[in-house]
Amino acid sequence: MKLRSMLSALFLAVLLATGFTAGRAHAAQPRMAAVVEHLRSARRELETALADKGGHRERAIRIVGEAIRETEAGMEFAREH
DSSP: HHHHHHHHHHHHHHHHHHHHHTTOSSSOOOOHHHHHHHHHHHHHHHSSSOSTTTHHHHHHHHHHHHHHHHHHHHHHHHOOO
16 A cells, blocks of 8 residues: 555656646756656665565666657757747
8 A cells, every 4th residue: 555655656747847847848957857866766766676566666677668668769859849
């Protein structure tokens, strides 16, 4: 249950951060960069956690990786537009 809550919070943070920058193109995006760093930290924590989680830990690692890629893509989009 804790893992699900953490993933939901991470997804919401990424969604909000991406939505914030969608309408505003900035060269410097410190909040988005911070989101990426927090997601990377979360992924490191998941990777060092005990592996016996019925496959949920591995899925969480993949989802956080997707969130990182989406956030970075949003940052790149904002730079180009």
